[in-house]
Amino acid sequence: MNLLLLLPLCFGLASSASPTNPYPSFTASELDQIESTAVTLLKSWSTHPSFTSPAITTEGYGVPMTKTPVPESFSDSTMCLDGSPFYFYIRPGDPTKVALFLQGGGLCIERFDCEHRATTNQGSSNEWEEEIYDERNVLSQDPRSPLSNYTHVFMRYCSGDTWTGTNTVASGPGRYDLYFSGHNQVAAALSHLQATLDFGSTPDSQFFLSGASAGGIGTNNNCDFVASTLGPNVSVKCSPQAGLFFPEDTVALWQSRIGVNGMTTNQIASIYLSRMFSSHHDTSCVVHAVKNLDPPSYCWEGSYLTPHISTPILVAQNFWDQLQIDNILCFQDNLKHASCTKDFLVDFKTHTLEQLTDLSGKQRLGLFAPSCYMHTGNLCLFNTEDDGENTVVAGKTYLDAVKSFVEDDELMVVVDDCVGEEGDEDYVPCSKVCEMHCG
Numbered sequence: 001m002n003l004l005l006l007l008p009l010c011f012g013l014a015s016s017a018s019p020t021n022p023y024p025s026f027t028a029s030e031l032d033q034i035e036s037t038a039v040t041l042l043k044s045w046s047t048h049p050s051f052t053s054p055a056i057t058t059e060g061y062g063v064p065m066t067k068t069p070v071p072e073s074f075s076d077s078t079m080c081l082d083g084s085p086f087y088f089y090i091r092p093g094d095p096t097k098v099a100l101f102l103q104g105g106g107l108c109i110e111r112f113d114c115e116h117r118a119t120t121n122q123g124s125s126n127e128w129e130e131e132i133y134d135e136r137n138v139l140s141q142d143p144r145s146p147l148s149n150y151t152h153v154f155m156r157y158c159s160g161d162t163w164t165g166t167n168t169v170a171s172g173p174g175r176y177d178l179y180f181s182g183h184n185q186v187a188a189a190l191s192h193l194q195a196t197l198d199f200g201s202t203p204d205s206q207f208f209l210s211g212a213s214a215g216g217i218g219t220n221n222n223c224d225f226v227a228s229t230l231g232p233n234v235s236v237k238c239s240p241q242a243g244l245f246f247p248e249d250t251v252a253l254w255q256s257r258i259g260v261n262g263m264t265t266n267q268i269a270s271i272y273l274s275r276m277f278s279s280h281h282d283t284s285c286v287v288h289a290v291k292n293l294d295p296p297s298y299c300w301e302g303s304y305l306t307p308h309i310s311t312p313i314l315v316a317q318n319f320w321d322q323l324q325i326d327n328i329l330c331f332q333d334n335l336k337h338a339s340c341t342k343d344f345l346v347d348f349k350t351h352t353l354e355q356l357t358d359l360s361g362k363q364r365l366g367l368f369a370p371s372c373y374m375h376t377g378n379l380c381l382f383n384t385e386d387d388g389e390n391t392v393v394a395g396k397t398y399l400d401a402v403k404s405f406v407e408d409d410e411l412m413v414v415v416d417d418c419v420g421e422e423g424d425e426d427y428v429p430c431s432k433v434c435e436m437h438c439g
């Protein structure tokens, strides 16, 4: 691949509103290689049933969030995968304070799983309920939440694109006649809030953006966009939950370096997915990529992107992300590769910790990092099990971290320093409470 060829193209794109389709800069045979490697690598990430995060609940505490159409001017650019209309779920609250949550649930990888997804609630709004609740996380009305009185916006995931897509037509290379409009849906929500609440028209307005798993990826990718769109009257804060895909230099167990020119898992995934989704990328990250002679699409993934997010951000991430380990990097059913070895797990954890430690030096970045073998299951505000305990890191829960972020504008950096059993100090996930029922 000739990275120099990217330069003129990228400088042009970096200044435009929707930058980066690096794909034309690779040769056709490089693209083929990237594509087939990406599909092999990622296919097990697409359809696993545990990937809806959180699950939708139709009964709960307080007032429901109700299904609300997008503004008319956005109806053609925000469709679900199958072309059905996108809806927000909104619960009115303080009109100067908004919390918005991006639901997760895997992502679209290839024709087979994308077409299947388009027939489910994760790709079509045709059977979406009128009213839903959030009992556990940042849209809960539980009075213990610092966000309980905010206007709540639940963004249900039907784009399969980690909330980065900007496609408005269901055609084009690798799109399977489906729409990928997740980023446009975020833009539509901001416009709706501005139009209906005059949101951002008074100083000291607050906006809290969060999301889990694919929604955590979406939180990273949309954080600065939200801040720049809402303007100087709004203080924006972001908190991705389990959105770090993947720790820097992560490689799948079954291939030390994969296929194309020694590229890592992150690089292959970023290039392939960004092209399929026409992903929106963070503007300052793209500027960095261009300077560094990297494809701008690298900005899709957290290890590359997070250092360039200038909005304050609280990252919640487990040491051993169970989904990444079990369902992507060590997945074996369709590939017949060896199961995860202890060495691989320790290595993955070490990469995650190094990544989090690197990030913790960044200004305006907080961390909540438990030593757990979990994906999103313990990263929420409340454990709804009767007398269930919350995951605690250095004496603090995620609720504590969100509270000090929201109420005091303070970003905690709490990283587990518990020690595993003797002889297995590095290996054992040693947080006392990991199972927490966040969904």
Ligand SMILES: *[C@@H]1O[C@H](CO)[C@@H](O)[C@H](O)[C@H]1NC(C)=O
Pocket (backbone or CB within 6 Å): 143, 145, 146, 147, 148, 149
């Ligand atoms: C939410 O509003 C109620 C009623 O006005 C008030 O008692 C409570 O303190 C508020 N909670 C927060 C977190 O601001």
Ligand SMILES: *[C@@H]1O[C@H](CO)[C@@H](O)[C@H](O)[C@H]1NC(C)=O
Pocket (backbone or CB within 6 Å): 200, 201, 202, 203, 231, 232, 233
């Ligand atoms: C910010 O708030 C001020 C004071 O209310 C208002 O005059 C101004 O128009 C607001 N800015 C935007 C971008 O809405």
